[in-house]
Amino acid sequence: xxxxxxxxxxxxxxxxxxxxxxxxxxxxxxASGDSGKDSGRGGVxxxxxxxxxxxxxxxxxxxxxxxxxxxxxVASATGPVICWEENADDGWQAAAYDATFSRRIAAFSxxxxxPRLADIARETGGHEATVTSLCGDEGETGESLGETGVxxxxxxxxxxxxxxxxxxxxxxxxxxxxxxxxxxxTDITKxxxxxxxxxxxxxxxxxxxxxxxxxxxxxxxxxxxxxDEDGRLSPHRISLACGRSKGDDEYYRxxxxxxxxxxxxxxxxGKYAASPATVAVGFSSVDGxxxxxxxxxxxxxxxxxxxxxxxxxxxxRDGDDLRGCTPLAWLTSEELLCKGPSNDFFTVRVxxxxxxxxxxxxxxxxxxxxxxxxxxxxxxxxxxxxxDRESLYLASRExxxxxxxxxxxxxLTSPGDPEELGALPKGVGEDFAFRTNFQTGDFR
Numbered sequence: 475x476x477x478x479x480x481x482x483x484x485x486x487x488x489x490x491x492x493x494x495x496x497x498x499x500x501x502x503x504x505a506s507g508d509s510g511k512d513s514g515r516g517g518v519x520x521x522x523x524x525x526x527x528x529x530x531x532x533x534x535x536x537x538x539x540x541x542x543x544x545x546x547x548v549a550s551a552t553g554p555v556i557c558w559e560e561n562a563d564d565g566w567q568a569a570a571y572d573a574t575f576s577r578r579i580a581a582f583s584x585x586x587x588x589p590r591l592a593d594i595a596r597e598t599g600g601h602e603a604t605v606t607s608l609c610g611d612e613g614e615t616g617e618s619l620g621e622t623g624v625x626x627x628x629x630x631x632x633x634x635x636x637x638x639x640x641x642x643x644x645x646x647x648x649x650x651x652x653x654x655x656x657x658x659x660t661d662i663t664k665x666x667x668x669x670x671x672x673x674x675x676x677x678x679x680x681x682x683x684x685x686x687x688x689x690x691x692x693x694x695x696x697x698x699x700x701x702d703e704d705g706r707l708s709p710h711r712i713s714l715a716c717g718r719s720k721g722d723d724e725y726y727r728x729x730x731x732x733x734x735x736x737x738x739x740x741x742x743x744g745k746y747a748a749s750p751a752t753v754a755v756g757f758s759s760v761d762g763x764x765x766x767x768x769x770x771x772x773x774x775x776x777x778x779x780x781x782x783x784x785x786x787x788x789x790x791r792d793g794d795d796l797r798g799c800t801p802l803a804w805l806t807s808e809e810l811l812c813k814g815p816s817n818d819f820f821t822v823r824v825x826x827x828x829x830x831x832x833x834x835x836x837x838x839x840x841x842x843x844x845x846x847x848x849x850x851x852x853x854x855x856x857x858x859x860x861x862d863r864e865s866l867y868l869a870s871r872e873x874x875x876x877x878x879x880x881x882x883x884x885x886l887t888s889p890g891d892p893e894e895l896g897a898l899p900k901g902v903g904e905d906f907a908f909r910t911n912f913q914t915g916d917f918r
Contacts, residue, residue, distance in 0.1 A: 536586040542654040546631035547580030549608060552861045557609035558903035564588075566607040568909075569902070573865070574895050575881055582608075590652060591636070594659045598648055600640040605652075606682065606724075609907040621909060623727035623737025624682025624690050635681040635689060642675070649681035649691045662689065662701045680724040685916035690728055697774040698726065698733040711773055714782050715766035716749040729917040734768055738912040739801045739810075744768070746829035748801040748810060753787040753837060761798035761815060762789040765829040784832045790822055791839045803912035805863045805886060809843060813857075816849035819866060819884065847884040847892050855879060858908035859886070867908060868892065879904075 536544075548555060551570030559566045565584025572579060584605060591603040606626040626635050633651040636659065640646055648663035662681075668674040678699075681691040688700040690710070698710040710728070716736030727737035729744050739748040746767045753762035764785040772778055790797040790812065799812035799822065810822050821843045828838050852870040859866055866884040871877045884892040898906070 538654055538657060541582075541586045542631060544580065544582040544586070545627060545634070545654070548582045549625070549627045549631065551579055553579060554858060554860070554867055555608060555909035556899070556902050556906050557607045557909065558906035559607075560903045565605075567903075568608045569899070571899065573860070574883070575899055578899065587634070587652070590657060590659075594636060594652065595638055597659070598638045598640055598661060598664070599642065600638040600648070603636050603638045605634050605636060607907070609909045621737070621913070622680070622682060622724050623734075623913070624680075624684060626682060628683045629685060629687050633683070635683060637679060637681055645675040645677055647677045647679045649678040649689070651681075651689055660705065662691070662705060662707075665705050666707060680726070684728040685918050690726075690733070692724075692726075696776055700728070709773070711771040712775065713768045714770040714772060714778070715747050715768045716764070717782055727913065727917070729768060732768065732771060736766075738910070739804065740768070740913060740915070740917070741804055741826075741829070742807045742915045743826065744915065744917045745826075748788075748804075748824075750800050751785070751787060753789045755789055755796060755837065758796070760789055760796040761800060762787060763799060763801045764788070765824070767829060767831050769831065784835050786828055786830065786832060787835060787837045788824070788828070789837065789839050790842060792842050797842065802857070803859050803910075804914065805859075811846070811859065811866070811886070814849065817852065817854050817870075818849040819846040819868075820844060821846060821886070844886075844889050846886060846889050847882075856906065856908045858910045859912055861911050863914065866892075869898070869906075869908070 548568045548570045553570055553572050554575065555568060555570045557566055557568040565588055567581070567583045569581040570579040571577065587605060591605070595601060595603040606622060608621070608626060610621045624635075628634070628651070632655055633653055636650055636652050638648040638650075640648055645663060645667065648661055650659055650661040650663065652659050663676055663678045666676060676693055677695075678691045678693050679695070681689055684690055684700065688702050690698060690700045693699050698712060699707050700710060701707050711732050713729070713732050713734045715734060725737050726733045726735050727740060729740060734740055734747060736747045736749045741747060746765055748763045748765060751762055751764045752759050764787055766785050770783045790799045798815040802811045802813050804810055805821065808823055808826060810824050812820050812822055814820065822840045823843045824840055846866055847868065850870065852872050854868060854870050856869040857867065864885065864887050866886055868882045868884065869879055870882065871879050879898050881895040881898065882892040883895055
């Protein structure tokens with residue numbers, strides 16, 4: 475990391491001594507008295523966005539207790555969450571809002587962690603130590619790809635997952651966690667190395683917490699492991715469902731102790747997933763999806779067969795026509811939200827019995843259940859489903875110079891014209907993403 479921030483671990487240790495006893499479990503900032511102090515209704519700003527009302531985050535006065543409170547408040551929020559990055563020196567920021575983006579509920583900035591992360595990088599002999607954004611990354615089109623499948627924050631809000639790039643060519647990447655109460659960094663990679671006559675070093679990446687509090691990560695780009703809070707490691711098998719796209723190693727979700735590499739569209743049953751696919755129907759093809767059972771497993775990516783198991787290919791029939799569907803999220807165990815090729819959104823009902831192991835390519839058809847949002851020529855920048863699965867949030871921009879980003883909310887329970895909520899809240903940078911909430915269920 476190019477810059478050093480603050481007093482590093484000594485500053486954290488001193489502040490921790492005074493504050494660690496005051497820190498409890500997850501704190502939903504703004505749920506009661508905090509909301510009046512950190513928020514407030516705001517009007518339209520000079521830049522066209524709305525006032526957020528929240529105070530500055532990532533300031534020099536941040537104590538470990540404050541950092542944990544702010545991060546836990548955003549991580550545990552049930553309303554919409556936006557993440558953005560202004561510049562690399564300040565890291566990523568995140569803010570949670572009420573259902574109409576009128577009031578900021580909680581806010582966090584990675585800048586508050588940078589002093590300690592800089593120390594961790596130096597202590598590990600590395601270039602940079604980072605914490606993954608709560609909203610994941612953006613795709614090539616600017617659409618949010620959603621959360622990575624594992625959380626950068628432990629379920630109790632006490633630890634954050636850290637990835638470190640080192641100078642060691644044999645152990646280039648380390649993973650571990652930073653305890654927000656003590657300021658201590660636990661280097662899981664270093665702890666598992668072997669010395670002596672037959673030394674072993676590892677390169678670990680893409681750490682994140684599962685719902686049981688274990689830290690998962692990918693070792694040597696080949697096998698998933700998890701570490702419990704005492705640092706004990708467990709290997710995990712990999713589901714062949716959805717295949718594996720190059721560069722998508724960071725997107726995986728633990729499902730019943732198995733790593734599944736399509737984390738956003740796993741059915742709430744935990745038995746199968748939907749993944750985008752081009753489905754051939756007669757002499758034409760359409761954007762449909764595969765229904766892949768999660769039961770086909772391998773130990774490592776190196777064990778993957780040349781050809782994966784056959785899949786159940788699904789197309790959407792809309793009257794006499796076939797309709798393209800990119801699967802986004804399961805709203806229930808039988809209802810799937812689709813994005814159409816014209817930026818239209820709709821749901822389909824999927825019979826769970828269609829998702830089964832087959833010995834040949836199998837094509838089935840489903841029909842449209844509900845129209846959620848009509849086609850638009852506007853560019854969809856980000857989208858998210860509310861935690862209660864009742865609303866679809868869309869951020870879009872007209873295709874003209876200087877057009878402003880507008881937020882809309884479409885009902886998933888009583889479909890109609892999407893409601894315009896206005897411009898982005900004030901302070902949100904142009905390079906933003908939603909926490910998508912596409913996945914539901916913790917699959918313990």
